[in-house]
Amino acid sequence: MNQQIMCTVNSCAYWGQGNICEAPKILVTSDAIGDAYPESMDANEVTQLVQQAGLTPATTCMETCCKTFTRKKQ
Numbered sequence: 001m002n003q004q005i006m007c008t009v010n011s012c013a014y015w016g017q018g019n020i021c022e023a024p025k026i027l028v029t030s031d032a033i034g035d036a037y038p039e040s041m042d043a044n045e046v047t048q049l050v051q052q053a054g055l056t057p058a059t060t061c062m063e064t065c066c067k068t069f070t071r072k073k074q
């Protein structure tokens with residue numbers, strides 16, 4: 001699948017010109033998971049994450065986050 005992820009979070013290390021995410025893959029999950037798990041838990045660990053925490057249905061977009069966000073070095 002050739003997918004483009006548009007993003008406005010320009011303080012992220014993966015953010016690129018044209019507001020395009022340049023990460024090879026990202027993990028979108030619930031805010032609760034984003035809070036509870038360390039930075040090291042990311043897209044490559046999604047199977048482990050689902051085994052541990054289960055799936056994370058949301059009701060609104062405000063309940064989801066990009067777990068791949070990595071603060072750009074200043």
Ligand code: SF4
Nearest residue numbers: 007012014015021066
């Ligand atoms: S990793 Fe997430 S926050 Fe960072 S540019 Fe991509 S979509 Fe945006």
